[in-house]
Amino acid sequence: MGLGAYVAVSAVLFALGLIAILARRNVIYILMGIEMILNAANLNFVAFNRFGSMKLDGQMFAIFTIILAAAEAAVALAIVLNVFYLFDSIKPSEADLLRE
Amino acid sequence: MKEVALQRIFYGALGVLALAGFGVGLAAAGAQGLAFALFAVMTLGGGAMCIWERSVVRSAFALMATFTGIAGLFVLLEADFLAMAQILIYVGGILALLLFAVMLTPPDLGERRLGRILAATVLVGGATFFLGLDVSRTANWFVRGAPLDGRAEGDFGSAERIGVGFLALDQYVVAFELAAVVLTVALVAAVYIARRKKSDLEPEVTQQEPA
Numbered sequence: 360m361g362l363g364a365y366v367a368v369s370a371v372l373f374a375l376g377l378i379a380i381l382a383r384r385n386v387i388y389i390l391m392g393i394e395m396i397l398n399a400a401n402l403n404f405v406a407f408n409r410f411g412s413m414k415l416d417g418q419m420f421a422i423f424t425i426i427l428a429a430a431e432a433a434v435a436l437a438i439v440l441n442v443f444y445l446f447d448s449i450k451p452s453e454a455d456l457l458r459e
Numbered sequence: 460m461k462e463v464a465l466q467r468i469f470y471g472a473l474g475v476l477a478l479a480g481f482g483v484g485l486a487a488a489g490a491q492g493l494a495f496a497l498f499a500v501m502t503l504g505g506g507a508m509c510i511w512e513r514s515v516v517r518s519a520f521a522l523m524a525t526f527t528g529i530a531g532l533f534v535l536l537e538a539d540f541l542a543m544a545q546i547l548i549y550v551g552g553i554l555a556l557l558l559f560a561v562m563l564t565p566p567d568l569g570e571r572r573l574g575r576i577l578a579a580t581v582l583v584g585g586a587t588f589f590l591g592l593d594v595s596r597t598a599n600w601f602v603r604g605a606p607l608d609g610r611a612e613g614d615f616g617s618a619e620r621i622g623v624g625f626l627a628l629d630q631y632v633v634a635f636e637l638a639a640v641v642l643t644v645a646l647v648a649a650v651y652i653a654r655r656k657k658s659d660l661e662p663e664v665t666q667q668e669p670a
Contacts, residue, residue: 362600363595364495364499365532365536367591368499368502368503368532370587370590370591371503371506371587372502372503372506372525373587374583374584374586374587375503375506375507375509375510376506377579377583378510378576378579378580378583378584379506379509379510381575381579381582381583382510382572382575382576382578382579382580383510383570383571383575383576384570384572384575385515385567385570386564387515387518387519387557387560387561387564388509388510388515388518390557390560391509391518391519391522391557394522394526394549394553394557395506395509395522395525398502398525398526398529398549401529401545402529402532402533405532405533405536405538405541406536407600408536408538409536409537409538410600411600415620415621415624418538418540418541418621419621419624419631419634421538421541422541422544422621423634423638425541425544425545425548425549426638426641426642427638427641428548428549428553429548429552429553429642430641430642430645430646431645432552432553432556432557433556433645433646433649434645434648434649434652435560436556436557436559436560436649436653437648437649437650437652437653438652439560439564440560440563440564440653441652441653441655443563443564449564449565449567450567450570
């Protein structure tokens with residue numbers, strides 16, 4: 360399989376993540392969509408690393424992305440818990456204290 | 460009743476698409492194409508199921524298929540260390556965190572709206588389709604004059620080379636230490652934020668009300 364197939368899978372996964380963020384009114388789905396988008400970017404990095412004539416730079420980028428995704432998931436869980444304590448809901452449209 | 464019919468339509472369409480993907484992969488590149496199609500179907504089918512399912516727990520477990528499929532694609536791309544890291548961190552760590560978030564918040568089964576999903580699919584899918592069409596027509600990826608279709612020099616993905624890349628002074632040692640610091644700070648801060656009580660949060664809110 361060539362580079363194009365991997366890039367196509369990555370593009371569709373990115374689109375699915377975006378749809379998950381846009382379509383579902385729930386903070387958890389937004390987190391899941393972000394994870395899908397990060398995975399799509401990782402797949403692109405590794406695919407271009409495999410088919411290009413760079414050494415391991417793409418894989419290194421992917422590893423750092425995974426590390427930052429782990430940190431992001433932990434902080435996001437804490438924020439979701441706080442939003443739930445504060446608003447008794449995890450719908451992002453109800454967290455609107457700053458609107459007024 | 461209607462829900463059952465919807466589930467049948469969705470999973471029937473997903474199965475047909477998966478079989479078509481297997482056929483195309485097998486016809487295009489034999490056994491390797493079939494393996495690629497298998498992992499691609501796992502990845503994209505998991506993503507689609509995650510958007511479709513009503514229950515958040517089911518969505519989280521569908522996401523497990525996505526992460527595992529990505530790990531398989533990493534193996535096909537000869538990034539074996541990254542595939543292991545993907546399974547350990549995403550399936551073992553991030554998915555467990557997501558499940559904790561699911562269990563600590565109330566379920567909301569009536570939240571899925573078909574119209575919203577369809578609208579987002581049409582919007583994002585159309586944008587992706589036309590952008591992809593444009594990119595596939597115009598882009599040709601070259602690096603230093605050579606087309607990007609062969610494999611690069613050097614052996615790929617061995618854990619030893621990645622470890623040397625992390626620690627060699629002329630490669631990624633600064634980014635590696637920085638990532639360690641970021642991870643420590645983020646996890647400590649996450650624990651601190653998550654342990655705050657409701658009484659710590661409320662004064663900032665109630666002070667706003669008289670004005």
